[in-house]
Amino acid sequence: MYQATTDKKWIKDIPDGGILTPKGFKCSGVHAGLRYNKLDLGLIVSETPASCAAVYTTSHFQAAPLVVTQESIAREGVLQAVIVNSACANACTGDQGYRDALKMRELTAAKFGLPEHYVAVASTGVIGEFLQMEKIEAGIAKLAIGNDQEDETNFQTAILTTDLVTKHACYSAEIDGRTVSVGGVAKGSGMIHPNMATMLGFLTTDANISSEALANALKEVTNTTFNQITVDGDTSTNDMVLVMANGEAGNRPLHPEHPEWPVFIELLTESCASLAKQIARDGEGATKLIEISVSGALSDEEARMIGKQIAGSNLVKTAIYGADANWGRIIGAIGQSEASVNANNVDIAFGDITMLKKSTPMAFDEENAREYLMNDKVEIFVNLNLGDGQGMAWGCDLSYDYVKINASYRT
Amino acid sequence: MYQATTDKKWIKDIPDGGILTPKGFKCSGVHAGLRYNKLDLGLIVSETPASCAAVYTTSHFQAAPLVVTQESIAREGVLQAVIVNSACANACTGDQGYRDALKMRELTAAKFGLPEHYVAVASTGVIGEFLQMEKIEAGIAKLAIGNDQEDETNFQTAILTTDLVTKHACYSAEIDGRTVSVGGVAKGSGMIHPNMATMLGFLTTDANISSEALANALKEVTNTTFNQITVDGDTSTNDMVLVMANGEAGNRPLHPEHPEWPVFIELLTESCASLAKQIARDGEGATKLIEISVSGALSDEEARMIGKQIAGSNLVKTAIYGADANWGRIIGAIGQSEASVNANNVDIAFGDITMLKKSTPMAFDEENAREYLMNDKVEIFVNLNLGDGQGMAWGCDLSYDYVKINASYRT
Known part of the structure; x- marks a missing residue:
């Protein structure tokens, strides 16, 4: 990794x-x-x-x-x-x-x-x-x-x-x-x-x-x-x-x-x-770099698969653009991966703010989370609690400008 | 199909x-x-x-x-x-x-x-x-x-x-x-x-x-x-x-x-x-229904895979939102599919406007194409010229409003 x-x-x-x-x-x-x-x-x-x-x-x-x-x-x-x-x-x-x-x-x-x-x-x-x-x-x-x-x-x-x-x-x-x-x-x-x-x-x-x-x-x-x-x-x-x-x-x-x-x-x-x-970070229309660190996967390869699935989710990308701590969308992305997942034992954090621990929602301060998500680099941590596999992936948020740039690329 | x-x-x-x-x-x-x-x-x-x-x-x-x-x-x-x-x-x-x-x-x-x-x-x-x-x-x-x-x-x-x-x-x-x-x-x-x-x-x-x-x-x-x-x-x-x-x-x-x-x-x-x-058609922020018909695949399943890959491409979706006949993005999506493709023999059309024939770009009237892509239903036809497999997929364009809706879903 x-x-x-x-x-x-x-x-x-x-x-x-x-x-x-x-x-x-x-x-x-x-x-x-x-x-x-x-x-x-x-x-x-x-x-x-x-x-x-x-x-x-x-x-x-x-x-x-x-x-x-x-x-x-x-x-x-x-x-x-x-x-x-x-x-x-x-x-x-x-x-x-x-x-x-x-x-x-x-x-x-x-x-x-x-x-x-x-x-x-x-x-x-x-x-x-x-x-x-x-x-x-x-x-x-x-x-x-x-x-x-x-x-x-x-x-x-x-x-x-x-x-x-x-x-x-x-x-x-x-x-x-x-x-x-x-x-x-x-x-x-x-x-x-x-x-x-x-x-x-x-x-x-x-x-x-x-x-x-x-x-x-x-x-x-x-x-x-x-x-x-x-x-x-x-x-x-x-x-x-x-x-x-x-x-x-x-x-x-x-x-x-x-x-x-x-x-x-x-x-x-x-x-x-x-x-x-x-x-x-320079992704079309991007305002933020998103860095995903996945640990506890069955293998490094599976950790990388999950990281990339999260980085690629339009719903995660738009939520982060809007500084909305909607961790359910990370669940959506992980849930879709072909990697092994124990649905009852997943941890998710934005920076040092834990959202989910052993698949149980944690109380968190919405305003704190919002402030964290306003940074120009957002870190997402996922622990699958299954094995020693770890890996990282990087992406960016999805903004109005992505649409603007790509609706008329040739013209 | x-x-x-x-x-x-x-x-x-x-x-x-x-x-x-x-x-x-x-x-x-x-x-x-x-x-x-x-x-x-x-x-x-x-x-x-x-x-x-x-x-x-x-x-x-x-x-x-x-x-x-x-x-x-x-x-x-x-x-x-x-x-x-x-x-x-x-x-x-x-x-x-x-x-x-x-x-x-x-x-x-x-x-x-x-x-x-x-x-x-x-x-x-x-x-x-x-x-x-x-x-x-x-x-x-x-x-x-x-x-x-x-x-x-x-x-x-x-x-x-x-x-x-x-x-x-x-x-x-x-x-x-x-x-x-x-x-x-x-x-x-x-x-x-x-x-x-x-x-x-x-x-x-x-x-x-x-x-x-x-x-x-x-x-x-x-x-x-x-x-x-x-x-x-x-x-x-x-x-x-x-x-x-x-x-x-x-x-x-x-x-x-x-x-x-x-x-x-x-x-x-x-x-x-x-x-x-x-x-x-009611996809978040959608202004158009996109219907993809794939023929000539090795199997119906592979035809459906390719159709869905095209329907899911952000770049295809934004181009169609912008009424930009950028068929290269359809090539991008097909190219990425795990289905079998002969890269030298693919046909692509928007409605009845052929863009690519046997993988060779065809001259087309940009204004005509633009007008077609302004419709609220856009049909994309892909022929892989490999077999009898056919299938369809449906999606929608990707607009500013998709970003707007999803940047603040919970709030």
């Missing part, structure tokens, strides 16, 4: 860090003209070939860029660049969409003198429209990579859609006496119910690690972080999390038997959890 | 009919004071003991009245009365809640001179609060059953919560040369994602049928009707559909081998489908 950073003494949070904090990475973000006047095309480059791993949406309709990225990675498990556009998802675009994604990869490889299969491609935006390839081509020609804060900010901005804020995270630790950093950038605000995943996340690290070990680490970590957030229960066609590890930290190769493997897993977990929570 | 009434020439729709149309039933609705000034306690009585069947919520937290109703039915499969209150769900109320539900049953049985196990109990409203039993007791004392339109309207009204309108349906047909009617009344507006079920539905029929055959029929019919509506993806603790058959029509006993068994199934289907659609 993901736990708060403060428990992890050997890990250092780098609040202003991001994908350029690990050694040997550069990036860029430009305006290619896919959006009216916002940056819309971004690139990350590793100075040397990097081990890499990615996880992809489980949607039946994987978008063309995901197909091309999987082809690139399948060749050697190595990448040196990721090209990303916003505004157009290049999803449900058939053969032409696939050819367009290949062309994006080819143009990027040519411009930076890389083999094509060292380039990954990602897109986000409206489904069912074709990429405007002349704009993409001109945009790629404009890309000038650097490692200033401005370059990082430009990349972070270029991948956004309805997001209100950029999202970045970075953590470092000593491994084999060397400083290893993991940095990340993400976008995602709607269609967020990853499995895996419903957003784009790009992580860089200077750790020395094989792509196989990296793939294992990423899969393990996404299950407790990105896959545990939900904004609206809808899984997108385009989403992926991709990590590149260029080895420039100079540690001995990381693998599950390395004594400091757990440190690396935690670095990756902290970075992914931070990005996941930033996405949930 | 449920099909339009017009295809069923042997079935007669009785637009003003309800639970009193079948012979031998009476009802009542009174103000017991659980709600400020609305009717809040209702009763249906069959003049003679009736075969009966019911389906119940799959929530882990079945409310006390459901437990008591199951105990009543388990004895003989016979009922003669159903007592229902609104305002308080009597759910998550522990032993006291169970005793209160038993007391409701006992008081009703005593007042009408029935064995206790001939009485079913139902409740709907806020979870986690106790019934005000002195009000229930006084309310039961006031109940005076009759078979006028006013009695029927009073019952229909007494069971409502956030519903804006009452819901009733009635169909009749000739079976063994006798007129058999099925009538029904329902409530439900929020926490609607039945499985089975998230609402209350009460049906009466004068058909002669055993409780075993009735149970089979009800299960079959709810799977294609009540279980195919969704308002908000949340399953309630209290919901059930109950049918009483008193045999007063005088037909030979109905069972699956009876030549007119399909006629009875259709009577029940029409009544349940009508009530289900009335619930979806």
Whole structure:
């Protein structure tokens, strides 16, 4: 289970860090003209070939860029660049969409003198429209990579859609006496119910690690972080999390038997959890981050299932928007889960205000509860009193603005 | 699959009919004071003991009245009365809640001179609060059953919560040369994602049928009707559909081998489908009924799964509220389903406007599409082009008012 950073003494949070904090990475973000006047095309480059791993949406309709990225990675498990556009998802675009994604990869490889299969491609935006390839081509020609804060900010901005804020995270630790950093950038605000995943996340690290070990680490970590957030229960066609590890930290190769493997897993977990929570907090129309901690489940997996069911309940989300301590809706969500539940022995609390103890309603001060629910972060604790399984999930409230944003997304 | 009434020439729709149309039933609705000034306690009585069947919520937290109703039915499969209150769900109320539900049953049985196990109990409203039993007791004392339109309207009204309108349906047909009617009344507006079920539905029929055959029929019919509506993806603790058959029509006993068994199934289907659609249309904050027809699935079950996934998507619901022909969101919902899908061969249409053909976007007139989506009933057609499976689902759009209603339900 993901736990708060403060428990992890050997890990250092780098609040202003991001994908350029690990050694040997550069990036860029430009305006290619896919959006009216916002940056819309971004690139990350590793100075040397990097081990890499990615996880992809489980949607039946994987978008063309995901197909091309999987082809690139399948060749050697190595990448040196990721090209990303916003505004157009290049999803449900058939053969032409696939050819367009290949062309994006080819143009990027040519411009930076890389083999094509060292380039990954990602897109986000409206489904069912074709990429405007002349704009993409001109945009790629404009890309000038650097490692200033401005370059990082430009990349972070270029991948956004309805997001209100950029999202970045970075953590470092000593491994084999060397400083290893993991940095990340993400976008995602709607269609967020990853499995895996419903957003784009790009992580860089200077750790020395094989792509196989990296793939294992990423899969393990996404299950407790990105896959545990939900904004609206809808899984997108385009989403992926991709990590590149260029080895420039100079540690001995990381693998599950390395004594400091757990440190690396935690670095990756902290970075992914931070990005996941930033996405949930920036959910479309959200005014509050909701964090659900479930304990006492039969397994960690069942705890995560229940957490996500609560985070995904429209009725819980609207009640919290209205600061209404309507714990019956949490019962509604738990009751619906396929996880094991003893209906006569459940505890529920908002923050430190207990609502239900052994399935018996507790008297509580409505005004206190209301005040607590006015915070911009609301914590819900559920104890199923069945076993040792625990897990967390994150979501956001459901407001008028969610409806407003989504009633006219394309227009 | 449920099909339009017009295809069923042997079935007669009785637009003003309800639970009193079948012979031998009476009802009542009174103000017991659980709600400020609305009717809040209702009763249906069959003049003679009736075969009966019911389906119940799959929530882990079945409310006390459901437990008591199951105990009543388990004895003989016979009922003669159903007592229902609104305002308080009597759910998550522990032993006291169970005793209160038993007391409701006992008081009703005593007042009408029935064995206790001939009485079913139902409740709907806020979870986690106790019934005000002195009000229930006084309310039961006031109940005076009759078979006028006013009695029927009073019952229909007494069971409502956030519903804006009452819901009733009635169909009749000739079976063994006798007129058999099925009538029904329902409530439900929020926490609607039945499985089975998230609402209350009460049906009466004068058909002669055993409780075993009735149970089979009800299960079959709810799977294609009540279980195919969704308002908000949340399953309630209290919901059930109950049918009483008193045999007063005088037909030979109905069972699956009876030549007119399909006629009875259709009577029940029409009544349940009508009530289900009335619930979806009256979904909290809804401005439109959304009807999804899925064909070409591997099985009817998979078709229904996909239909319900689309009906439940917040992104589809908000787009339709905004009259935005954003079919990419239907792709998002289908993509997420566990049903089989060939991502390269899916057709999607809004009404008769085709958006996607063999997974290729079709040119369409945005203004036409917008105009179609302004209707108060929107039909979505999906063809998976895989097999013969078909099914339907119903939902409603997601509006500002949904948020408004649910941000302060208890206050």
